[in-house]
Amino acid sequence: xxxxxxxxxxxxxxxxxxxxxxxxxxxxxxxxxxxxxxxxxxxxxxxxxxxxxxxxxxxxxxxxxxxxxxxxxxxxxxxxxxxxxxxxxxxxxxxxxxxxxxxxxxxxxxxxxxxxxxxxxxxxxxxxxxxxxxxxxxxxxxxxxxxxxxxxxxxxxxxxxxxxxxxxxxxxxxxxxxxxxxxxxxxxxxxxxxxxxxxxxxxxxxxxx
DNA sequence: AGCCAGGCCAAGC
DNA sequence: GCTTGGCATGGC
Numbered sequence: 001x002x003x004x005x006x007x008x009x010x011x012x013x014x015x016x017x018x019x020x021x022x023x024x025x026x027x028x029x030x031x032x033x034x035x036x037x038x039x040x041x042x043x044x045x046x047x048x049x050x051x052x053x054x055x056x057x058x059x060x061x062x063x064x065x066x067x068x069x070x071x072x073x074x075x076x077x078x079x080x081x082x083x084x085x086x087x088x089x090x091x092x093x094x095x096x097x098x099x100x101x102x103x104x105x106x107x108x109x110x111x112x113x114x115x116x117x118x119x120x121x122x123x124x125x126x127x128x129x130x131x132x133x134x135x136x137x138x139x140x141x142x143x144x145x146x147x148x149x150x151x152x153x154x155x156x157x158x159x160x161x162x163x164x165x166x167x168x169x170x171x172x173x174x175x176x177x178x179x180x181x182x183x184x185x186x187x188x189x190x191x192x193x194x195x196x197x198x199x200x201x202x203x204x205x206x207x208x209x
Numbered sequence: 210a211g212c213c214a215g216g217c218c219a220a221g222c
Numbered sequence: 223g224c225t226t227g228g229c230a231t232g233g234c
Contacts, residue, residue: 045230
């Protein structure tokens with residue numbers, strides 16, 4: 001069922017080619033900073049913040065390592081929660097700066113204050129090409145409505161369900177998460193538009209009526 | 210003009 | 223352990 005849903009979404013929306021990056025900065029850094037900035041935040045606002053950093057040549061390990069926290073705050077302000085996120089970015093850069101990529105584990109990322117499971121897994125999957133399935137609010141909403149999981153399911157449990165029911169494939173994990181986000185923005189919104197939904201025939205419509 | 214967006218943490222039961 | 227409140231901007 002999990003693979004079938006993937007196939008249906010892929011047929012409907014095509015390849016998403018995530019994670020979006022500018023190509024003007026270190027890709028791993030840009031993905032990581034984007035993952036922090038997008039916590040509970042619209043991607044459009046994240047792009048403004050990333051563009052501020054890029055235009056000041058601040059999307060850079062050395063610059064971020066040395067930048068004053070007040071300046072970092074002002075550059076990322078459009079992304080919201082900017083004081084907290086500025087601290088998180090500083091924590092992240094200080095911790096990861098001098099490490100080789102193969103030293104960056106999930107446990108290491110989760111010890112960084114301000115980085116939780118979704119952010120860690122996004123960095124691991126999209127930034128480091130490691131097979132960690134990303135769970136977010138969209139994923140839970142969609143799969144609860146489909147009737148496949150309980151609404152109080154825990155992050156690690158749901159991640160395990162996905163990883164047990166899919167081949168371990170980084171490209172598949174990347175694409176599937178991106179498709180879920182697209183689908184939840186298009187049809188399975190907070191107030192869902194079920195008309196013409198490509199998953200209608202396999203949906204239990206839990207919580208809709 | 211309110212509601213929402215690709216969470217996380219600290220505090221209080 | 224689980225629930226709740228705070229964090230903040232900008233688009234629709």
